[in-house]
C-alpha cells in the first residue's frame with residue numbers, strides 16, 4: 001500500500017514544473033553529461049547490453065530521476081506491509097555495476113516527468129525479477145528452473161518467501177560477484193532465510209576461513225549453486241549423490257566418495273548430531289567446565305593465601 | 319622471589335633441576351605452542367574483532383595456516399623427542415618411575431592436594447611438596463595427552479582427503495570437534511589457569527620462575543620449595559648430583575633476560591587470547 005509519501009510527491013511534482021527548477025536542472029544535467037561523457041566506458045565482461053533495447057542518453061536520464069530520488073526526504077512507500085525507501089544513493093548507484101545504465105533500463109516505461117504511481121506488489125515483484133531478464137537471460141532461465149524460482153512463481157503461501165534477484169543482489173548498489181567482499185556477504189544473504197544453516201556452516205573450516213578473508217574456501221553457493229539451487233534430494237542438485245563428488249572435487253581434486261560424507265550442517269552439541277560427534281562434544285563440554293572451574297578456584301585460593309600471609313613481596317625469597 | 323635473590327651476586331650454589339635436553343624441549347614446546355595458539359584460536363573465535371586484526375596482521379588466513387602447520391611440525395618434533403626420552407628413561411632405568419621423585423602421579427599427590435586446600439583455608443601448614451607437585455604433574459600429563467589428541471586431529475584436518483580414504487567422513491567432523499575443544503582447553507590450562515599461574519603467579523614464582531630457562535635455582539630456594547626431594551637426597555646421599563656452583567654472572571644475566579622477555583610475551587599472548595575470547599561475549 002502507498003504510504004504518506006504521496007502528498008509530498010504531489011508537491012514535489014508541482015515544484016518540479018516551476019521554470020526556475022527546470023532551468024537549474026537543465027544546467028546541472030548538461031554539466032553532468034559533459035563530465036560523464038569523458039568517463040571511460042564500462043569494462044567488457046558480464047552480460048552485453050542487448051542491441052535492440054532503446055537506450056536513453058545515460059547520464060541525462062539518470063540525473064533527472066535522481067533530482068527527486070536522491071532526496072532523503074522523499075520518504076517511503078509501503079509494499080505489502082514492508083516499507084521501501086524511495087531514496088536512491090547516487091554515489092552507490094554510480095559505483096555499482098549498473099552505474100552507467102539509465103534508470104529505465106530496469107524501470108521500463110518510467111519517464112522523468114512526474115510519473116505514474118505504481119507502488120503495488122506486482123510492480124515490485126516484476127522489477128525485482130523480470131527487469132533483470134532483459135540483460136541477464138542466462139541467470140534468469142537458470143533461476144526459473146531452481147527451487148527458489150519455482151517457489152516464487154508457485155502462487156502458494158510460501159511463494160512470498162522465495163528470494164528474487166534483488167534479495168540476493170540488491171537493486172541500486174549491485175556489485176561484482178567475484179570479489180572477496182561479495183563472497184564474504186553470501187553467508188548473510190542466504191542466512192537471512194536459512195539462519196540455522198548459516199550457523200552450522202560457520203562452525204566448519206570453510207565458514208571460518210571465508211569470514212576471516214580466505215577467498216578460496218567454499219561459500220554456500222560453491223556447494224549449492226547460486227541460480228540453480230535445488231533440494232539435495234533432487235538428482236539435478238549439485239549435492240545429489242551423483243553430483244556431490246564433482247562439486248567437492250572442484251576444489252579438492254583428491255576427494256573420494258568417503259570425503260563427501262563430511263557433514264557440513266551439524267551442531268555437535270545437539271543430540272541430533274551423529275552419536276560419536278555428540279558424545280565427544282559433550283565430553284569436552286564437561287571436561288572444560290570441570291578443569292576451568294577447579295583451576296580457577298585453586299588459583300584464587302592460592303593467591304588469597306599468598307597475599308594473606310604476605311608471601312608475595314617478601315624480601316630475600318621464601 | 320627467585321629473580322630477586324638471583325640478582326644478588328652472592329649466589330654461589332645452585333640446584334640443577336632441568337637438564338639441557340629438557341630445557342631445549344621446553345623451548346620447542348613453548349615456541350610452537352605460542353605459534354599454534356596465535357594462528358589457531360582466531361579461527362575458532364572468528365567473529366571477534368581481534369581475530370580479524372591478528373589474521374590480517376599475519377597476512378591472511380592462508381599465511382596463518384602456513385605458520386600453524388610449520389609450528390605443528392615443531393610441536394610434533396618436541397613430542398617425539400619427549401616420548402623418545404621417556405622410553406629411554408624407562409629402558410635404561412635412568413631413575414625412579416614411581417615414588418616421590420617421579421613425574422608419575424601417586425597417592426601422595428592426592429594427600430598434598432588435600433593438604434594445600436587445608437593450607438588455603440588456614441587449617442594447617444603448607445604440605446612438603448614433592449619434586450614435582452600435583453599441579454605440575456597435571457600440567458605435564460595434560461599437555462602430553464593433549465598433544466596426542468590435538469596433533470592427531472590436526473593431521474587429519476591437514477590431510478582431509480587422505481583421512482577420508484581411510485575413515486568415514488564423519489571422522490573429519492570428530493577431528494574438528496576434538497581439535498577445536500582441545501585447543502580451547504589447552505589454551506586455558508597453559509595461558510590462564512594452571513601453567514601461567516604456576517610459573518608466574520604463585521608467591522614462590524612471582525613474577526617469573528626462570529628455572530625452566532636456566533635449569534637451576536639457588537639452593538636456599540630449593541630447600542624451601544622442594545623440601546621432600548631435598549630430604550630424600552640428603553638421606554640417600556645424592557644431593558651432590560644436583561647441587562653445583564652457579565654459572566658465571568653473564569650467563570645468569572642472560573637467563574634473566576630470556577625469562578623477562580618470555581614473561582612479557584606470555585603476558586601479552588595471554589591477554590590477547592583472553593580479549594579474543596571475551597570480545598564476542600561483551601560486544
Ligand code: HEM
Nearest residue numbers: 354355358359361362383390393469472473475476498501
Ligand atoms: C600439533 C599439531 C597440530 C596440527 C597438525 C594442527 C593442524 C591444524 C589444521 C590443519 C587446522 C585447520 C585450519 C588451518 O589450516 O589453519 C587447525 C586449526 C586449529 N588449530 Fe591446530 N594443529 C595443531 C596443534 C594445535 C594447537 C597446539 C593448538 C592450540 C592450542 C591448535 C589450535 C587450533 C585451532 C583453535 C584451530 C581452529 C579450529 C576450529 O576451526 O575451531 N592447533 N589446526
